[in-house]
Structure formats: structure tokens, C-alpha cells
Amino acid sequence: MKPLSAVPSVPAFAPGADTLGLAAACARGEFQLQHCEACSHAQYPPRAACQRCLATSLRWRPARAAGRLLSASWLHHSQDPHYRARLPWRIGLVALDDGPVMLAHVQADIEAGAAVRLHPGLDRAGHPALVATQAGGAGAREGKLALFGNAVGGRRIALFSADAARREALLAALTQAGAAAVACLAPAAVDTRAMAEADIVIHDALPTDDTEDRGDGDAYPTLRAHLQALLPAWRQRGGEPPLAWLGLFSLDALLAAPGWPLRAADQAACRALCQALRPRLAAQGIRVAELIATPAGAEACWESPAARPAALAGAAIALLAAGLESAAADAGAQRWLQRWLADPALAQRQCGQQEDFPPDWPEPRAAR
Ligand SMILES: [Zn+2]
Numbered sequence: 287m288k289p290l291s292a293v294p295s296v297p298a299f300a301p302g303a304d305t306l307g308l309a310a311a312c313a314r315g316e317f318q319l320q321h322c323e324a325c326s327h328a329q330y331p332p333r334a335a336c337q338r339c340l341a342t343s344l345r346w347r348p349a350r351a352a353g354r355l356l357s358a359s360w361l362h363h364s365q366d367p368h369y370r371a372r373l374p375w376r377i378g379l380v381a382l383d384d385g386p387v388m389l390a391h392v393q394a395d396i397e398a399g400a401a402v403r404l405h406p407g408l409d410r411a412g413h414p415a416l417v418a419t420q421a422g423g424a425g426a427r428e429g430k431l432a433l434f435g436n437a438v439g440g441r442r443i444a445l446f447s448a449d450a451a452r453r454e455a456l457l458a459a460l461t462q463a464g465a466a467a468v469a470c471l472a473p474a475a476v477d478t479r480a481m482a483e484a485d486i487v488i489h490d491a492l493p494t495d496d497t498e499d500r501g502d503g504d505a506y507p508t509l510r511a512h513l514q515a516l517l518p519a520w521r522q523r524g525g526e527p528p529l530a531w532l533g534l535f536s537l538d539a540l541l542a543a544p545g546w547p548l549r550a551a552d553q554a555a556c557r558a559l560c561q562a563l564r565p566r567l568a569a570q571g572i573r574v575a576e577l578i579a580t581p582a583g584a585e586a587c588w589e590s591p592a593a594r595p596a597a598l599a600g601a602a603i604a605l606l607a608a609g610l611e612s613a614a615a616d617a618g619a620q621r622w623l624q625r626w627l628a629d630p631a632l633a634q635r636q637c638g639q640q641e642d643f644p645p646d647w648p649e650p651r652a653a654r
Pocket of ligand 1 (some may be wrong): 323337339
């Protein structure tokens with residue numbers, strides 16, 4: 287067998303545009319099915335039209351990620367070099383509780399007829415990958431199925447953070463999760479060796495606690511310089527490709543809080559840069575992920591206190607392990623993320639409704 291570094295790091299098969307809605311949900315760890323607005327039929331695989339009535343008004347809706355394993359097979363041959371290097375590979379047909387039958391990656395020890403739970407996630411190229419495990423059991427990313435996750439165990443991590451409390455919490459969580467090595471660096475640091483060696487990079491772009499001057503917003507220039515150094519360093523590394531880049535952003539990246547205009551623009555710019563880089567890095571098998579947290583300050587606007595460092599660190603480890611692209615770090619951020627997903631314009635109105643914010647434009651200050 288060839289060493290894994292000699293085979294493509296992403297699958298050759300790319301699903302069509304009809305699958306994008308499923309991919310967007312899977313990237314958040316959510317399972318959704320296409321529903322026909324004309325006849326209420328729930329269908330899989332995704333299509334441009336309803337399989338029952340041919341209507342084209344289809345909407346993605348949350349579905350139960352549960353079903354029964356109809357049959358499963360061990361694949362011993364594959365046309366795809368990415369999976370050929372990892373054979374034998376187990377796949378199976380799952381009859382979903384919501385109706386359709388779906389092809390899934392199946393955990394090794396489940397027998398046909400068993401009740402299963404589906405774990406929505408992504409393959410190395412960022413396309414939807416549904417994994418079936420025993421209902422009531424754990425471990426969707428064990429054995430060969432670890433391919434879809436980015437667990438930190440045994441991995442080399444580069445951690446870029448300027449905040450002492452968050453850095454210490456992340457370091458403790460990464461160490462406890464079994465990371466092989468963690469290099470702690472300032473966000474603007476350019477350490478090309480540590481960058482090249484890192485399997486996973488975590489960049490803390492969360493704003494500092496500037497409740498007095500409301501933040502000039504200088505995370506973006508730092509992040510841009512960081513990525514301009516990291517990407518060439520990663521290209522020059524030999525052997526296995528890196529696994530993931532995780533950015534920590536605040537809710538300001540999604541919604542502009544009144545009274546914090548510079549911070550909102552800065553965080554939105556950070557997030558946009560990473561969104562734009564995602565397809566390019568996905569083609570190399572590298573996951574670009576974001577963890578959204580409630581920031582310090584503007585509590586009246588966000589309705590909840592800032593994310594605690596320990597909770598933030600735990601959420602970061604879980605997001606990486608599940609192989610997802612996006613998650614919220616705390617309950618407040620999760621609430622606003624759901625509002626934003628449901629209706630971004632309405633969420634912006636709700637965010638801007640608070641009157642308890644400083645009325646004046648913040649004074650500019652020097653970049654840190
Ligand atoms: Zn229909």
C-alpha cells in the first residue's frame with residue numbers, strides 16, 4: 287500500500303449544486319432534508335425538483351438524524367484513490383425515520399436491522415459525509431471514521447492568542463485532549479517553522495475587553511499577516527497535509543452591535559477573509575473552521591455575558607473533533623447564531639434595538 291501522503295488528500299467525487307443545502311447544514315453539525323412545499327414530500331438524494339410531484343419549490347428543513355440500518359457492505363475496491371488507500375471501507379443504506387433511504391458511512395460493528403444515529407459532518411473536501419453509529423452509542427469519529435474529524439489527540443498545534451486567560455484555557459484543554467505539542471504564540475508572531483509543523487492552527491481573533499474605548503478593531507491586519515505567513519509555510523511542509531485552521535471570532539462578525547462600529551467591521555472582515563479562503567484550502571483537505579463567541583462589552587446588546595475561557599476552549603476542541611466548520615462557543619452566541627441563520631436582516635434589527643450604548647463615534651487609537 288502507498289503511504290497516505292502519496293495519495294490524494296481529498297476524494298475525487300464532488301457532489302452537484304443540489305447538495306449545497308445539505309453541505310451548509312452538515313458544516314454546522316445539523317441534519318436537514320429537502321422538503322417539497324407543494325406536496326410536503328421529504329426527499330433524498332437532493333434534486334432540483336420534487337421526485338413525487340416535480341415541483342421546484344424545495345426548502346431545506348431540519349430532520350431527525352435517526353433511522354434503521356437496512357444493509358451494509360465492506361468495500362474492497364474503489365475508483366477513488368483517496369478511499370482506495372483506506373480500504374476496506376464500510377458503507378450502508380439507512381432507512382431514515384423521516385422517510386427517505388440514505389447512503390451512509392457505517393461504523394464497523396453495527397449489524398443490519400439495528401437502530402442507528404446519523405452524524406452529519408464533512409469529508410476531507412468539505413462535502414457532506416453522513417456517518418451511522420449505533421443508536422445510544424458514542425464515537426462517530428473512531429477508527430477509520432476519524433478521517434472526517436480533526437481530533438487534536440496526537441497532533442501538533444500552533445495556538446495564536448494575545449489573551450492570557452483564553453490562551454491558558456486553550457492550552458490546558460488541548461493538553462488534556464492529548465495534543466502531541468502546543469506552540470503558544472502571539473497573534474502577530476511569524477514563526478514559519480512552528481506554522482509549517484502544525485497539523486492544526488488556532489488563531490484567537492476575538493476582540494480584547496475594550497469596554498472603555500469600544501475597540502478600534504485591529505484583529506484584521508494581524509490575521510491577514512498571519513495567513514500570509516502561514517499558507518506558504520504549509521505549502522512547503524512535506525508528508526501529510528495539515529488538518530485544520532480554526533479562527534475564534536465574536537458575534538460582531540455576524541451582527542453589527544450599535545456603539546461598536548469599528549469592532550463590528552473588523553470582526554466581519556476577519557470572518558470574510560476566512561470564508562473566502564475556505565474552498566482553496568478544502569481542495570487540499572484542510573478544514574477552515576470558525577468558533578463564534580459572545581464578546582466582552584455590549585452585554586445589553588448581546589443579552590448575555592462574554593464566553594468564559596474554559597467553555598470557549600471546550601467548544602473549540604469539540605468543534606475540531608467533530609470536523610465541523612462552524613459552531614457557537616456559548617449559549618448566548620448560539621441563540622444569536624440561530625437568529626442570524628433564520629433571518630439575518632431581522633437579527634440585525636433585534637441586535638440594534640438596544641438603546642443602552644455609547645452614542646458617540648469612538649476615538650481612533652494606534653494599532654496594537
Ligand atoms: Zn412534491
